[in-house]
Amino acid sequence: MHWDNIIFFLLATGLVSTSVAAVSSKRILRSAIFLAIALLFTAFVYLLLGAELLAGIQILLYAGGVITLIIFALLISEKLGDQKLVETHHGVIPALTASLLVLFILLYFTWSSPRIESLSNSRSLSEYGVSRTLSEVLFSTWVLPLEILSVLLLAAIIGALVLARQEKTKGEEREQ
Amino acid sequence: MSLYHILFLSFLVFSIGLFGVLSRRHVVGILIGIELMFNAANLAIVGIAWSMGVLTGQIIALFGIAITAAEVAVGLALFLLVERLTNTVYADKIDTMRG
Numbered sequence: 040m041h042w043d044n045i046i047f048f049l050l051a052t053g054l055v056s057t058s059v060a061a062v063s064s065k066r067i068l069r070s071a072i073f074l075a076i077a078l079l080f081t082a083f084v085y086l087l088l089g090a091e092l093l094a095g096i097q098i099l100l101y102a103g104g105v106i107t108l109i110i111f112a113l114l115i116s117e118k119l120g121d122q123k124l125v126e127t128h129h130g131v132i133p134a135l136t137a138s139l140l141v142l143f144i145l146l147y148f149t150w151s152s153p154r155i156e157s158l159s160n161s162r163s164l165s166e167y168g169v170s171r172t173l174s175e176v177l178f179s180t181w182v183l184p185l186e187i188l189s190v191l192l193l194a195a196i197i198g199a200l201v202l203a204r205q206e207k208t209k210g211e212e213r214e215q
Numbered sequence: 216m217s218l219y220h221i222l223f224l225s226f227l228v229f230s231i232g233l234f235g236v237l238s239r240r241h242v243v244g245i246l247i248g249i250e251l252m253f254n255a256a257n258l259a260i261v262g263i264a265w266s267m268g269v270l271t272g273q274i275i276a277l278f279g280i281a282i283t284a285a286e287v288a289v290g291l292a293l294f295l296l297v298e299r300l301t302n303t304v305y306a307d308k309i310d311t312m313r314g
Binding site: 043044047051054055058059061062063067070071074077078081084085087088089090092093096097100101104105108109111112113115116128129130131133134135137138139141142145146149150155158172173176177181184188191192194195196198199200202203 | 224243273283
């Protein structure tokens with residue numbers, strides 16, 4: 040249990056520092072890389088919480104797929120070499136105030152709630168987080184949401200294709 | 216390591232992401248902030264599920280990750296479209312609908 044604590048605090052420090060770097064970095068590509076590292080840290084926190092399947096999916100889909108998409112979009116967009124991109128923040132003080140306010144509100148309502156206390160004492164499942172159990176629950180109780188999710192992903196693919204193609208067809212019409 | 220530590224970490228990352236969303240000018244920067252907030256919410260859900268000893272939280276987090284992937288795909292397509300149409304990458308320059 041002692042080692043768990045040390046590893047958790049190391050991971051938490053890494054996660055918070057890379058998150059700060061991701062939102063404050065001047066270069067947007069660098070900030071995408073920092074986001075990838077933050078997502079990897081989160082995957083390791085999931086491992087620590089006994090969610091191996093979730094950690095693997097986080098690395099594969101989030102840190103792999105999503106970051107690749109973001110970096111590709113940044114590379115495709117032509118403004119990357121523009122030196123004006125250095126100036127990337129505005130209204131830092133109001134944004135800082137608002138986010139600190141949200142942090143304090145979240146902390147206050149969580150810490151003053153008696154329900155959290157009861158949640159944190161009721162750990163019982165011994166073979167928690169085993170991928171087999173998770174898959175069995177996913178494909179029995181949660182089949183309908185899973186199928187709806189696959190429809191959503193299909194809609195997202197089609198929507199992204201339509202959005203990305205629109206300009207090209209307009210250009211062809213203009214040429215004609 | 217208790218539920219309180221995990222929730223504190225999650226809230227901290229959520230606020231950092233919110234700061235990014237509110238202060239960034241680049242559209243993809245805003246998207247990165249939203250990703251951080253999603254990630255923090257997933258972390259809180261998994262932490263609470265871990266603390267209660269139930270599997271449902273992990274499944275909800277799985278769905279969250281998949282929905283985020285769809286959201287990012289559409290968001291980046293929108294970013295490329297807007298960048299092509301308005302020739303800017305800054306969210307505060309895209310003010311066509313401002314009255």
